[in-house]
Amino acid sequence: MIHAGRLWARGDLGRDDERPGEAERDALRWGLPRIPGRRRPPEPDGLWPDHVDAALAFLAISGQWRGLALADGSVRWIGLDYTAAQAGLALAGLTVTPELWSEIRLIEAGAVEELNRRG
Structure with missing residues (x-):
């Protein structure tokens, strides 16, 4: 749930584009080659079905x-x-x-962390 808050704060909640993940960005930074097939496919909306209600509630008060x-x-x-x-x-x-x-508070914690990290 904290990760969902971070995704929301970055504007990435619900995205399923092919932007590199953290491990892939690190590999690119250090000049390491990407290993095909090693990247896990993203979840369609980044949430497990059990957490959708909390995410919708958070979005209602975001x-x-x-x-x-x-x-x-x-x-x-x-x-x-x-x-x-x-x-x-x-x-x-x-x-x-x-x-x-x-669960809403966990999303909030992730969002606060990401918002303050970004400045």
């Missing part, structure tokens, strides 16, 4: 972020605004169980 403006003009992403997220989930008609909320 605009509800808290950020901290820094003096250098950049933003440090804190996480979702939980009050706004709760309202957004309710308005979307979604019933949030403790298990679903836990």
